Amino acid sequence: MxxxxxxxxxxxxxxxxxxxxxxxxxxxxxxxxxxxxxxxxxxxxxxxxxxxxxxxxxxxxxxxxxxxxxxxxxxxxxxxxxxxxxxxxxxxxxxxxxxxxxxxxxxxxxxxxxxxxxxxxxxxxxxxPVRPALPGIDAPGVHGVQTLDDGQALLATLERNEPGIGPGGAPGSKRGRRAVVVGAGYIGVEMSEALARRGYAVTVLNRGEQPMATLDPDMGALVREAMGGIGIHVVTGTEVTGIRTDLHGRACAVLTDDAAYPADVVVLGIGVxxxxxxxxxxxxxxxxxxxxxxxxxxxxxxxxxxxxxxxxxxxxxxxxxxxxxxxxxxxxxxxxxxxxxxxGGGYATFPGVVGTAVSKVCDLEIARTGLLERQASAAGLRFVTAAIESTSRAGYYPGAAPMTVKMLAELRTGRLLGVQIVGREGAGKRVDVAAVALTAGMTAEQMTALDLGYAPPFSPVWDPVLIAARKTVAALRAHPA
Amino acid sequence: MxxxxxxxxxxxxxxxxxxxxxxxxxxxxxxxxxxxxxxxxxxxxxxxxxxxxxxxxxxxxxxxxxxxxxxxxxxxxxxxxxxxxxxxxxxxxxxxxxxxxxxxxxxxxxxxxxxxxxxxxxxxxxxxPVRPALPGIDAPGVHGVQTLDDGQALLATLERNEPGIGPGGAPGSKRGRRAVVVGAGYIGVEMSEALARRGYAVTVLNRGEQPMATLDPDMGALVREAMGGIGIHVVTGTEVTGIRTDLHGRACAVLTDDAAYPADVVVLGIGVxxxxxxxxxxxxxxxxxxxxxxxxxxxxxxxxxxxxxxxxxxxxxxxxxxxxxxxxxxxxxxxxxxxxxxxGGGYATFPGVVGTAVSKVCDLEIARTGLLERQASAAGLRFVTAAIESTSRAGYYPGAAPMTVKMLAELRTGRLLGVQIVGREGAGKRVDVAAVALTAGMTAEQMTALDLGYAPPFSPVWDPVLIAARKTVAALRAHPA
Missing domain, CATH: 3.50.50.60 (FAD/NAD(P)-binding domain)
Incomplete structure (x- = not known):
């Protein structure tokens, strides 16, 4: 040695x-x-x-x-x-x-x-995890979920709240336990689903006007609607000012500028x-x-x-x-x-990323790759956007589920800049097509001709990504260069 | 005017x-x-x-x-x-x-x-549809499925066989009706599932050694195994020599070199x-x-x-x-x-295809894009292949289903030549990633770095396509140029 x-x-x-x-x-x-x-x-x-x-x-x-x-x-x-x-x-x-x-x-x-x-x-x-310096933020009952140790600590709090109830356990799940999730990014929405599954009444507090700041606001609004539809209470445009603790020093409510949200458990999903x-x-x-x-x-x-x-x-x-x-x-x-x-003496490189991410909340799939509008603007790019609604399968095939695809492309060059998809089963991983196209530097027009797999159980005859590309090309043509 | x-x-x-x-x-x-x-x-x-x-x-x-x-x-x-x-x-x-x-x-x-x-x-x-000049091929009860008229005629035969039974109808579905499907390409496997759903005992007769000649034989073998698993009888390496008709002139059996397969209905899926x-x-x-x-x-x-x-x-x-x-x-x-x-006076072009296709038989998804081994050989290309098994989701996530991904890449250049995928839910449309990569002329090595969507419900942390690309790169390195 x-x-x-x-x-x-x-x-x-x-x-x-x-x-x-x-x-x-x-x-x-x-x-x-x-x-x-x-x-x-x-x-x-x-x-x-x-x-x-x-x-x-x-x-x-x-x-x-x-x-x-x-x-x-x-x-x-x-x-x-x-x-x-x-x-x-x-x-x-x-x-x-x-x-x-x-x-x-x-x-x-x-x-x-x-x-x-x-x-x-x-x-x-x-x-x-970001842990803002707020009163009560370190109280028992306030949890991040970055590590297995964090998860273990959170579970201990949940089990303390639900004596005798296992994960997802129905018995007693209607006892009115309340959870507040701070932040509505990936972790926030995933944790809100997790807590709802355990029978908690879940409130998500978000600083921005829509959940999922990793999406444009118009796409985030679709996520908000779906979360509301499954009983998750989403409060946006609100600033958390502190955590109220009970006589035992445990977190019992999350305070904002104008309200207090009672909580048997608080989960922080503000980012890392x-x-x-x-x-x-x-x-x-x-x-x-x-x-x-x-x-x-x-x-x-x-x-x-x-x-x-x-x-x-x-x-x-x-x-x-x-x-x-x-x-x-x-x-x-x-x-x-x-x-x-x-x-180890070999040779390999990491060329970089296009910014792909996929997530879900209950049966809603959420995906993005490339740039959002605000990122494209910040990068000094001029661009058009187009959004379309389509389905995951041929419209006549059972289980065809709706999805919305939004696409950004650069003015003049027509280069693809980003894609966001929100929909049900079959929506999320469709973003991979755009991720590869971004990596290859394709234009929206090139994308309209992509030879994507088609059969009625898998796609409409025009895949939703192709429909979005067609509408993007129309937007590029309509826009004065 | x-x-x-x-x-x-x-x-x-x-x-x-x-x-x-x-x-x-x-x-x-x-x-x-x-x-x-x-x-x-x-x-x-x-x-x-x-x-x-x-x-x-x-x-x-x-x-x-x-x-x-x-x-x-x-x-x-x-x-x-x-x-x-x-x-x-x-x-x-x-x-x-x-x-x-x-x-x-x-x-x-x-x-x-x-x-x-x-x-x-x-x-x-x-x-x-290809309709070989065989004795009995034009008898009532022998059907192609290319047009709605064909479909209507086939349904009439099925309803004649199954008085009072609607599509998928359980009543009487065990009366022992037999269907023979000639050809095990897309139409053949899809029709074999359709007839099985109607309660027919289905036999598929195929000239080649494996079903799905649109796949390499090793991948076709996976399809055969799955079809057998759902009770579809697949006979390969057999040549149909004629259709036997009954006293009324209706098809009643399909004849091969060495056997006769009784049939209440015959469907031709030999290609078009x-x-x-x-x-x-x-x-x-x-x-x-x-x-x-x-x-x-x-x-x-x-x-x-x-x-x-x-x-x-x-x-x-x-x-x-x-x-x-x-x-x-x-x-x-x-x-x-x-x-x-x-x-109409505008301008548009169709650049061509990479050869993507996706299909399913029951819950088995079957996809390919680019070239098969025999097509790559016929094109005079030298190549390596790699096949891997992975899952549609993180291994620990419920519903993670197995899939096999096979990849072909050109020797020396490393250029992707083709991908085939056989698996359960989530397998089929993954081929689109490879379709875009083929269109862009990517190498297998470039594919290993693709920024594909990852979250436990959607993919293992290494997407199966990435794992296949890594194994392909290893095969390229191992092969003397």
Whole structure:
């Protein structure tokens, strides 16, 4: 081992452990020692699955774990759980670690500090939920849902509220438990569904005028309507001013400018920020969203042997240029794969993203790729929009479900800029067609000719995406260049 | 009207009536007279929906009709039903027509002939089912399913077999009625499901070693397995030699080299050929598959004012080069749109196809795009293949269904050549991602970085198409160039 080069990974979730696993595939332990530090007791889990675990759609926490610590260790990765990295010493090529409280139980001595040298360093510190400094925000009963530990804590609160009721359990579900979700982005809408499934009366409080700020307001309005239709109370254009606590210090209501919303549980879904304190302290370059900046090989800019990926980095925006912060598991896994390949002596690159995301609330599917109107405007682009309504299958085929497709294309060039889709079954993944077209730099006119799969159970004879492209072309033609 | 220019359309289904409708949108009746001749009594119907009508999934024939003759007439199209075009006189710029039998009832005089001059001619004569010259092939009880008339005739046979039983009707459905389907392509598998839904014991006879010759044999084997699993008897590698008739002259069994399969109904699903006798007689250019050859504006090659589209033309193959015959409603509709635009004085082109198709048999979804192995070989391409198994959703999410994705990519260049997908819900339309990538000329490596929509209810964190692309890249790397 003395002669082995050493790769140190900070963060044991998707990006970090994918990097470790991929490097291990390419290099034997004799060639490359791999040490991974993880603050929690979990590795390689699907944070995106947490709302479904809370809602009872997924039966247990362990189902969300793609690879356990033991599996990683068996593959020759020296994994140190409950161990936090507190400093990156770039000149010294080493990291300082500290055993965290839970680690004491696992045999470590809580608070014990140590230094570990590295030849290659992978920063995969993830993101942390935004937690505004409001009165009562840290009270028991107020929960983020970023990590499995968060999910566990939330479940403990829910079970405290519902003695004897399991997830999705009908008994007692009408006892009038109330949940308030702050923020109506992906996490907010997914958590509102999860809590509704558990029988809670759910109120979602949102600062913007429509839910899903990842959509244009006209498309967000469709989501609001659908959420209302399934009994979720959506309050928009409201600012949370604090959390009221009861005599025991537990959260009991969410306060806004003009109202108080009683709550047996409060879930924060306000968004996340890159967790880059370590990187910042080490003087590594951060972008406008606070994420680490890398080159296409995912080397931190200006560094030779420091890599970064996952929710703590900013990624190239292939449509608007510049960088964006898009904390999604799918990117994190790709990043890890690429970093592991490069750190292991291979060659791979991450070209960037077009900004695809898909979500659902009950049976409403919500998808977007590329730029929203406000993003296209901010990028200085001139564009047209077109929105159409169609169905997921031939209109005469049973189960044909409505969907709305909105498309943005650049004036003059006709280049596709973005697509948003809201609809029922079969709507969400249709956005992938536009994601590939964006990647290829296609025009709306080129899209009208796309040879997409057609059969009555799968699509109308004109796929909704094609109909949207046709209407976009008409809008381009009608608009004075 | 005397000064109006005249557009004559031969064939009143998707391509012909789309062309007529689009030209009408662009030109008033004073500017352009539009006459459409249709041999049957129907217009603008979904032939692709016939199996679902027969199987009872779609309630009635009329649901398959996108636009009725009356609707077309109200929009200013002079539609002549039950009128067959028997000759195209190119030098005279006119067509000869004859009223067909059914037309007598509609007021015409059966057999009456007439000449109609044109300034623009649209040939949309469709395709006709292959009907090999076998003993008994024309017996009552042997049915094609190309037109609504075919469907109506088949239904009459089924209702004769099942007195008092409606589509999908349970009563009496176990009386042991037997159906034999000849051919296991799209129509064959869709019709086998339709007949099974009506309670028939279904046997499918196929010349090739696997069903679905539109897939590679290894993928076709998955379809065979699934069909067997739902009780459809698939016999492959067999040649039909004739149809046995009973004392009344009705079909009662299908004969092969070595067996006789008793049948209360026989359905032919052997494929279709372009219906181009008129065009051939007029000396218009036909391609290797017997379809009309056009330029990208869908003008018949060498002609100024003769257009052709739909199932009677060959289309450019954007992957292998050359032309293919791909009789699909989705192409026919695009063709009509483009022809109508051009004949109406606008400008539009049809660049070609990549060869996407999607189908299902019960809950098995079957999709392909681009080239099969034998097509790539025939095109002189050297390639690698990779096949992977994954799921439609995150593995832990309820309803995650298995799918197999096979990918072909060209050696050296790494260019994507084709994708085939067989799986359950969520498998079929995933092929669209590959269809767009093929259109854009992407490499398998570029595909590994595609920003596809991810959330647990929609996809594993690595979409199956991405996993296939990764394995294909590995195969490309492993192969000596």
């Amino acid at each position: 003395a002669t082995a080069r050493r790769m140190v990974v900070i963060g044991g979730d998707a990006a970090g452990m994918s990097a470790a696993s991929q490097a291990r595939r390419l290099r034997t332990p004799d060639e490359l020692e791999i040490i991974a530090f993880e603050r929690s007791g979990f590795t390689s889990y699907s944070a995106c699955g947490i709302p479904y675990w809370i809602g009872g759609t997924v039966g247990s926490r362990d189902e969300l774990i793609a690879r356990t610590p033991e599996e990683h260790r068996r593959r020759g990765i020296d994994l140190r759980l409950h161990t936090e990295v507190t400093e990156i010493d770039l000149p010294g090529q080493r990291v300082r670690t500290r055993t965290v409280a839970d680690g004491a139980a696992a045999g470590g001595s809580a608070g014990a500090e140590d230094w570990t040298g590295f030849d290659q360093l992978v920063i995969a510190t993830g993101a942390r 920020r890159p967790q880059t304190d370590l990187a910042r302290a080490a003087g590594l370059p951060l972008g406008p969203y606070g994420g680490l900046l890398t080159d296409a090989s995912l080397r931190v800019r200006g560094q030779r042997n420091i890599w970064a990926g996952g929710d703590c980095v900013e990624v190239q925006d292939l449509v608007a240029g510049g960088t964006r912060h898009l904390p999604l598991g799918t990117h994190a896994n790709k990043h890890g794969q690429i970093i592991g390949t490069n750190a | 005397a000064t109006a220019r005249r557009m004559v359309v031969i064939g009143g289904d998707a391509a012909g009536m789309s062309a007529a409708s689009q030209a009408r949108r662009l030109r008033t009746p004073d500017e352009l007279e539009i006459i459409a001749f249709e041999r049957s009594g129907f217009t603008s119907y979904s032939a692709c929906g016939i199996p679902y009508w027969i199987g009872g999934t779609v309630g009635s024939r009329d649901e398959l009709i996108a636009r009725t003759p009356e609707e077309h007439r109200r929009r200013g199209i002079d539609l002549r039903l039950h009128t067959e075009v028997t000759e195209i006189d190119l030098p005279g710029q006119r067509v000869r027509t004859r009223t067909v039998a059914d037309g007598a009832a509609a007021g015409g005089s059966a057999g009456a002939e007439d000449w109609t001059g044109f300034d623009q001619l649209v040939i949309a004569t469709g395709a006709r 050929r372009p219906q181009t006798d008129l065009a051939r007689a007029a000396g218009l250019p036909l391609g290797p598959y017997g379809g009309l050859l056009t330029d990208a504006s869908l003008r018949v090659r060498g002609q100024r004012n003769i257009w052709a589209g739909g199932d009677c033309v060959e289309v450019q193959d954007l992957v292998a080069g050359g032309t293919r015959h791909l009789p699909l409603g989705t192409h026919a509709n695009k063709h009509g749109q483009i022809i109508g635009t051009n004949a």
